[in-house]
Every structure is written in C-alpha cells, then in structure tokens.
Amino acid sequence: MTVSERVAEDREVVSGAATSAPVPPSAARRTRRAVPALVSQVAAVAAALAVWSWLAVTDQVSDSALAGSVESFARLAEVLGTSEAWTAIGQTLTAWSIGLAVALAVAIPIGLLLGRSTLAYRSSRFTIDFLRTIPALGLIPLAALVYGASREAVLLIVIPACIWPLLLQTIYGVRDTDPLAIETAHSYGLGRWSILGRVVLPSAMPYIATGVRLSAIIAMLLVISVELLVLVPGVGSLIAVAQRNGETVDVYAYTLLSGFLGLAVVLLFRRLERRVIAWHPSVRGHR
Amino acid sequence: MNQSSTVPAVRIAGLQQTFDVNGASRHVLDGVDLEIRTGETVCVVGHSGTGKSTLLRCVAGLQRPSGGEVAVAGQAVAGPPDDLAVVFQDYGRSLMPWLRIRENVTLPLRRSLSRQERNARAAEALAAVGLDGVERLYPWQVSGGMQQRVAIARALAYRPQVLLMDEPFASVDAQTRADLEDLVVRIAAESRLTLMVVTHDIDEAVYLGDRVVVLAGKPARIAADLEVDLPPGRDQLTTKADPEFLRLRGEVMSLIRRETASIAEGVSA
C-alpha cells in the first residue's frame, strides 16, 4: 500500500471522505469507525500518564521537581471542590477572554487590510516584524512596574502577544485567496468592501481559524504566566504560591488545571472552526 | 436606440497583450480591433491558446492591456465596468466553495435587492438552466456540468447589459447544451443583451452569433469577421440545416484549419 492510499483511507475513516460523503453500506460501519478515535485518544493520554508515573515512581526526577500523577490528579479533584479554585478560574478566564477579544478585534481587520494592500503591507512590514519579536516575557516586569499586580498588567502583555500570530495568519490567508474568486466578484461589480467581507474573509477563514486557535492558547499561557510571575490573582498565582511554599503536588495539580483550561479552550475553538469552515476540504463531511 | 447605434457597446482598438514569462516576453495579442453594437452577439473562435480568454479578460477589465484601448458603453475600461458579467472558462474555481449554490448565485445581487427578490431571481435563473432543487448544495457536491450551469445562472440572475462567456457550455451534454444555447439566444433577444461568447464549437458560434470573429496567428489578431446572415428566430433543427448556416460553418472551419496549418509550419520552421 502506498502512502497516498493510506492517506486517503485514513481520511475517509476520519472525515467520511473529504471530496464527498458517500453513504457507507451500513450504519453499523460508521459507529464502528467512530469509536476508535475516542479510544485512541484515551489510549494516548493513558500512555502519557504512564510515562509520567514511571518517571515519578522510579525517581528519575526528584520529588521536589516532579510529583506523581495519581497524587496530582487527586489533589486537583480536591481543589476543584474549593471556591478559591473557582474564583481563580473565573479571574483567569475573564482576563483571557478580554485579551483575546481585543486581539481579535484589532488583528483581523488590520490583517485583512494589510493582506489586500501591497503598499500597506510593505509599509508596515518592518514595524510589525520588529515589534512582534519583542518578547512578551521580557515585558512582564515592565508591565508590573507600570501597572502593578493587576489585570491591566496581564492585558498589557497578553493583547500584543496574541495580535501578532493572528495578524500574520490573516495576512497570509488573504494573500492565498484564489485570484479567480476575487476576479469573479470583481467582475460582478462587488465593491472593495463586499469583496473583502464576502470573498476574501471566508476564503482566508481556515488560516484565521488556525490563528485564532494559536492566539487563544497563547493568551491562556500568558495570562497564567503573568499571574504566576507577578502574583496577579488567578490560576497562575495559585501555582506561584504553591511553588513558593514548596508544595510540589499543588504545583502539579494547578499546572494540570491550567493545562485543562487550555485544552478546553482549544477544543471549543476546534468546534467553532468546524462550523465556520464546514465547506473547507480539511473539514468537509466532519459535522 | 440612437445612442446605441453611435456608441458601440464594446470597442476594442489596437489591443496588444504581452506576458512576461521566465524573463522572456510572450506576445499574445497584437493589434486586435473589434466593435460590438449594443444587443449584438459576437462569437469568438480560434485555436486553443490563441488568446481568446485573454481578449475577454481585457474587455472585462480584469487585465490591463499592454497596449491599445478597450471601451465598454463608451467608457474606457480601467476596472470591471458596471452591468457587465463574465462566465469564466474555469467555472469550478469561479464558484465560492464556502457558499451554497443559491448564495453563489445571489452573491452579486446583494446591493440593491431584498433577500426575497434575490432568492426569487436565483430560483428563476437556476430553473432556467435546468437546476431546480440543488439550491442548498455546495458547489463541490454537484457535477461538473451542473457547476458550469450554476456559473451561467449567476450571470443571468445578475441581468447584465454586457455578458462575456468563455466556453460556457463546454461541460454539458449535447441536449442540455442545445437548451442552454436557445436560452441564451432568447434572453439576448428579449433584453437587448450585448453578448460576447468564446467557443470552440463552430456550429455553436454560427448558431449563436450575429457575427463570428476568428482569432488567429501568433501573436493573434482578428483573421476574419463574418456576418451571420440567417433569418431571425433560431431553431436547432431548421437553422442548422439552413444552407447559409452550412456555408458559414464550412468557411469558419476552413479558416481555422488554414491557421492551424500555417502555425504548424511556423513551429516546425
């Protein structure tokens, strides 16, 4: 079997065929196929946990750096019963959603503009490349200096950091629009803005979706990191306190918590993405 | 009426087109002159790769000519003119994969019409090309010929004054093709549509056209411009059996064949 065959076969298994969605001979076949995806995911997670436990139990890494997986999960379950944890989750999610929303509102329109206008793109290329390399982590103390341990400090770091990948993805997505699609719209008298909104934007959507996913996760990571480093109330500060007090199990419990928050965000955005770009070859037939 | 007889719907003068390819330049069109009166149908025929699509793109304002002038309704073309529609040769790519068929057809209608009117127009146009009941499918869920008809329906629903079609019936079966030809003839007559059709089917060119233009040469120019002098009211059976039809058909065919031969010589020389 050649690789290309395997590809196509896999594709059908996962997506029910990308080009078309032929109805399989029996419905039973479909359910039989759906189960392994979940099973395989569980298996992968289980394998990772096994490696973790092995590292912890066999003392490959010292106790103060790595807690056991069972203890960490148990502790996580415990802290999820406290209001403190939920307050922190609320604070983290609030900062995250504000940061991401602002980034989306800024990056996508500007990205569309820069993607469509060569002049604007070339004018801003240096500035963008320069600014987006200035490290968010390096700015944390500055933000802390200016705003103290507050949500503003978090946002000052998070918003720019989320804007860059999204901006870039949008620009590239726009530039990858099929020229013939634009010409079609153009020849039918669609104006500049209609073309932007109804041809370029949908066509760039797959890129933008990847960008939103990237940014959503970067936002989450940075919110938690800033909370951790500056002690802004939230999940991150819980980790920081646990670290300071040398409570390794707590550190891992809260780290798991932040991982799960990120995972939830990603899964949410993948779902949204599937809806928004249902027409796209990578998604066709998924719904 | 008065104005339309003085100002041609489409005026092409001394059109030159050169492409830059791998450093060298490919001279495709060389001094093409053509005038199309309002309400007239002109069919363009020519060898594959002569420059028919290029010519159309210049008229549609999608390509800036290297030289010469194009005017639509008396206005020099600098971008796609108003009330002009194009059916592209590569119809598959010209449909938006993220829009359902109905939305593809209503796409250009947004500005002026209400949602209901748009849908009504789309339904009407789709029915006219024989596509009822597929409004809610995506373009990639229908056959090639159906996609091509969606592209035609979109152009018709737009109700342009000038319609450019690039091999619009290439992917449909003989029967559907005949029906579509008659549809286009009828609409063109009813609404004084100015029509420019690129086709490689000589029967079709003679059947549809008030004039048939042969594009030939390397670089291409207009090798012949024939008036089609057939009685009005075309009919697939009687018109295609008309001696004048057969004469014209033969003439165009021999013109193209001669051109092909001379090109072949040119290549081997």
Added chain:
Amino acid sequence: MNQSSTVPAVRIAGLQQTFDVNGASRHVLDGVDLEIRTGETVCVVGHSGTGKSTLLRCVAGLQRPSGGEVAVAGQAVAGPPDDLAVVFQDYGRSLMPWLRIRENVTLPLRRSLSRQERNARAAEALAAVGLDGVERLYPWQVSGGMQQRVAIARALAYRPQVLLMDEPFASVDAQTRADLEDLVVRIAAESRLTLMVVTHDIDEAVYLGDRVVVLAGKPARIAADLEVDLPPGRDQLTTKADPEFLRLRGEVMSLIRRETASIAEGVSA
C-alpha cells in the same frame, strides 16, 4: 491474450452510490453493471449530473461505492489500482500550480524512471498533444485548453493499461479535438489500452468507442449499451460520413433525448 479474454479489464457489478447531503440521501447510481474487455474503448454518455463522473471515480478506486462491486484486471478495487490513469473533468484543479508543466507531467514517473527518461517521455507526450515549448511555464500561465492537454499528456506519459478520461476534450477547439481523438485512437490501438471515456459529444462517443454506453435515469443505470460496428481504422472524414456512424449517432441521440424528456416529466410530476 488468453487471460485477457476471460478476465475483463474492468468489471462493474450492481454498483450503487448514494450521497449524504444535508441529512437527506441522494441516490445517484443504482445497480450499474458493465464489463470492459482488455483493449476495448467504451464511451459513456449521459445527461449532465447523471453520475458519469461518479462511475469513473468508483472504477478509479477514489470513491468507495455504497454497494456493488468494481474489479480492475480481476482485482476488486479498494484503492486506485496499478497502471490506471485518470484525466479529470476539472483538469485545472488537477494540475499542481507549484509545478511547471514539465514537472506536472513527470510527477507520476518519479518512481521508476531516471530524470532523463522522465523528461524525454514528458517531451514526447507534450509534443503529441501539440504542446511543445511550454515545458517551463506554470499551468496558470497557459490557456484552459492547454491545461487540459497537459492533463492528457500526463496520463499518456504514465503509460497506463487502463485509462479513464472524463470529458477530456471539452476545452479545446474543434481541430485540436479531432487531432486528439485520433491520437487517443492510435495509442489505444497500438498499446492495447483499455479506455473508458466520458463525453457529452455524441459524435465523439461513436467515433472513439468500440461500445457506447448510455447512463440515464434518476438514480442512474445503464439505459443502453451499443456495439459500434464500424470498420477498423477511423478517419475523421470517412468514418463520420459512414451510414452506420450516422445511424448510431442518431440512435444515441434519441436515447438521451428520450431520457431527458422522461426526466423532465418526472420533475414536473
């Protein structure tokens, strides 16, 4: 030779195809049975949207049928079989825009041949379809008809045993089309190629085919399977004037027209 007479090159039995569309299911093919002998050329004609391309995709192993069986050279098809090539209806999208024309043609040859051999084959195939001198252009730098010929050249250079072509000459002018028809007839005869051609041009179907198969109905089945009993050695002029040719042509045409009519009735009912 012996085996080929017993095992058909392509065997389709009870083929069913249903698509899932917006929750409802579209039944496209319903119990299609067809056998093609090695070296035989079968032309498939039918109304636009009947399921011709779908049938071809099933034979090519690109689509898993909802029911029934397909075998190529005696092997049940589970993925694309060996030594089978396809010329897709949407030729434009089937060429890789990032590869130059020569690389597009040599792409499938990379497995077995040296670079020199590959280029030689590509040059030969491109010349055969009348495309010399464009090897170093990108597909989007050549005309629609030229792109289609590149796709044909790619298939020919691959030297398959079974060749499936989906409206392969839809975008080329009449003269080039005739040349390509003759090219394919010659190659098919020379190398005992098993050929399945979807076309909407009935003349072409009769001219090319050893058999003409009419696909019709909703869902579609084989409505007719006609042997073309013309003297061997086709010629554009003499063959197309042969009374038997004209008779067959008429028969196919009336078959399709009848189907169209009955479908129209079905729609209005």
Added chain:
Amino acid sequence: MRRRLTALAVEAWLPVALVTTWWFASANSTSIYFPPLQTILERFQELWLFERVPTDVAFSLTNLGLGLVAGLLAALAAGVALGLMPRVNTALTPLFEFMRATPIVALLPLIVAMFGLGVTSKVVIIALGAFWPTFLNTVDGVRAVDPLVRDVARTYRLSAATLVTRVMLPNAAPQIMVGVRTSVSVAVVVMVGSELFGSSEGIGYFILQSQRSYAIADMWSGLILLGLIGYALNLLSAGVERLVLSWHEGRRAGSTTVAAGGA
C-alpha cells in the same frame, strides 16, 4: 535604481516616523520607565556595539539558532506525518493540545531537573516554543490539500517521497511559512524566557537584570536589540519564503485585476 529607492521609501517611512515620534515625545521624559530615546540609544551603543556581542549576544544567538533549527525540523516532520495520518493525529490531538496549554514557567523546575542547568535545557525550551506554530500550520496545511490534487496523487500512485516533497509540502507551503514566521518570533520570546533561570549571560538575562536593578534604559536597549534580531530573522525567513513560494506570488501577480494592481 529609482524603483529601488521607491521600494525603500515604502518600507522605511513608517519606522522612521515612529522612531521620530518616539524621539521627540520622550526627549524631556523624566519617567523612570520611559527614558528619552536618546539615552536609550546611547546605552545601546555602549552596550551592544560591540562590547557584549561575544558574551551575551553570542550565547543567546547560539541557543536560538540551535533551538530554532531543531524545533522547525521536528515540526515539519511531525506535521507532515500527522497531516498524512489523520488517525494518529486524532489520537494525539488532546495530548498535544494539553501539553501546549501547559505554561512552561510552571514546569521550569522539571525542565531543569530533566535537562540540567546548561544550554541543553535552554535549547530544548526554545525548540519546544518554536515547534507548535509551525507544527499546527503544517498539519492544517497538509490536510487542506485540494481533494482533487489528492486524488491525482492517489491514482498515479506517487511514492511517499514524491508525495511529500512534490505535493504535500508545496501545497502546504503558504501555510507552513506563516507558521515558520510565527515560530521565529516565538523562539526569540522563549529564548528570553529560557534565560529566566540558571543563566549568568544572554540577552534575555541582561534585560531581566536591567529591569530588576531599575536600569530601565539598559532594558530598553536590550529590547531594541531583540527587535532587530527578530527583524533579521524575519528577513531570512522572508527570503526562504520568496524561494519557496515563487509560484504562489507569480500566480497572484499574474491575475491581479487592473484596479487592485493600481492600488
């Protein structure tokens, strides 16, 4: 020649305008956080031309280069592999997303424990940071290949190598390039992060030290240096991109409409 100058002007006017604004707006600044640009540039000259180049700059750039190369190569290989094997991809997605969503800062002790205090752990962290954007874009790009192109590849039974190098990678190239460019800047960011611990040299270390000791002008000069390094890296990737995506640009330019071309 004139075209070159115009091009340069187009590229340069905005940065020049911004710098000028900064210069004059900050000229009389007494804020300790926003010292005058003049002061910052003086510090820049004293520090980075070229006193600290052999130490801090060389140290950071070496880590950055190694981490970036390792991260990008791994991302390409894994991205293509998983793009081609959706089943495996599906199985690993939750795990990957989870790993990606876990803040590295929380795991610093673990990383130090596993890879030591030396450069290895820094390179690992940079590679990890650079990995994700390219990886995700590669997977998505490979999966997004036109179904018809896939069909062509299948019927002509392309070998694995041909499929990857001639079809999948070029097809995904536009999207991979976005990933690479994001990766490059993430790598610089993460490089700074990696110097948060166990360091006694490096640009990131210098910046953090400057902040801690309220040498704010020094810190700004370090940030400017990072911006310049980032820009240089971007120029590099833009060069690669031009090479890789020439067909893409040509296709765009070839069919630019008159109005858009004039804009």
Added chain:
Amino acid sequence: ACGGGEDGDGDSAAAANQLTWNYSLPDSAPVLLGIEEGIFEKHGIDLVAEEAAATDLVGALISGKVDLSVNTGPGMAVAAGQNVPVVAVSGVSTFEAGASGSSGSALVVPKGSDITTPKDLEGRKVGVNLLKSASEFGVRQVVVDDGGDDKKVEIVEVPFAAVADAFASGDIDAALVADPFMTQLIDGGAEVPFGDPIETVFAESPRLVMTATREWADANSDTVDALQDAVAESIELADEDPDKLIPIFEKYFKMKPEVAKATKINKLQADISPSSFDTINDVLAQYGGIAKPIDVEQVVAK
C-alpha cells in the same frame, strides 16, 4: 492619601486613613498580625494588605496602585542607585536570626561534599535563586572574608525547587536556599557546612522594610510616625508569642499548617536609620549591585 492618586477615591475624608499595602516574604507576618489584632486601627490607620511578588515591590508603589509596600534593604539600595524615589518608612526585620535561632536560609551542599569553608567555593558552581541580590553578594563576601577570590566562584540562578536535581546531576556544588526548601534538602541528606552567608555578611542591616514614595512620605509625616509606632507594637506582640504568627502564615501566605509551623522569621526591628544601610551600601557597591555608593540619607523617610 494616595501618592499617585490614581485610585481616584473621591471620598477623601473617609479614606484619609485607609492605606493599601503590598506585602511579600514571611517577614511581613508581624505587620499582618498587627492588622489582625487591631493595632494599626488603634493608631488611626486602616491598612489593607495585598500580596505582591517578591520580584516586584516597587512598580505598584510608583504607579500609585498602592500607598505602601515592603522591600528588602538591598532592594532599596538598588532602587536608590537608579534614583527611584522610594523610601523606607519603617523597619520590620534585620538579617540576624530571629527568636527561633535560625534565619530560615542557609548555604547547603550535597551529602559528602568536600566543601567545609567559604574558601572551598573557589572554582565551584553555586546556585542562588536570584542573581544580583543579597544571596549572590552574601556568598561573594563570605568567600572574600575567608581569604578567597570571589571571581573564582561561579554563581548561577537556580529555582529553589530545582536545587535537589541540580545537586543530583552535579550541575551545581552548593546552593543558597530558604525554607521550606532548606528543611526539605537537609531532610534529604544535604549538609550545611558554614551557616548562612547572608546573615553573616549583612547581620544587623535591614532585611525587610516598609516603603512608600518619597513624595508620599514627605507629605504624610504624621502618618509615617503612626505607622512606625504601629509596626513597633506589632513586633513586640510577635516577639512575645511567635506562635501567633502561625495562623497568619496560613491565612496570608496560604501555607499548610506543617509548613507554617516550620517557617522561621528573622530578628524583628522597627527602628530604621540611614546608617543601618552602610553595610549594604558597601557590599553592593563592591560587587556591582550599584554603580557607586548611594547617599543613605535618601533611603529613609525623614
């Protein structure tokens, strides 16, 4: 009452005595105890405590987010070296060991190490959790005091939690650690060859101080006096009964009871004078923590 006035509290009369305060480090506990016991209230101050990261004890103050903060003596010197207008309004603790007899930090070496004197650190790698801080300078100074050359000691930054592994892998040969990690390490077999370099070097210098911006301190000298009195009284209370701090650690530092019980704080002292910064000034200037000696008068509120 707010230095930066950015809080925009219009009800100035009622807020006259409400002060926000950033605390950090366990040494802040006595002040927190004073708040709990109503001592500040008694002195007419409504002190509202918020925890801050140990690495960020100046920003909130300068930007007016808070009225008061804490800082370390060396931290004050570094800030003053860059003309950051922050002054100490009251002392809290010094670098000497407190009532428990331990300063809560020490230089530890792996079990079986041949390091017994500060001079042995020459040619070795020593981990501290923050460079350019009292930790680094303390280590350097004890080496010099022992007749060694501090330039031969390589000092790197290592998070406390990573010290055990860094020992195991041989990445570092010694580390300056604080509780609870110190106790964990010692329980795990690490040894303390010669005590706490920080304590040794800085001794009576201020370790933790309460700070405000100079502008604020100048404008509110009455409040500064009241603060000093309240801190002194709080300290007295803590010295009387150190166990009273345990619930404070649990509440304000979210420590588990065992950890809270084991947490030690330094010697408490509310008095503060410019001259108490002399040692810090000398040592920091010596090792590059500040470019040149500061004017110690500038660091303390008048």
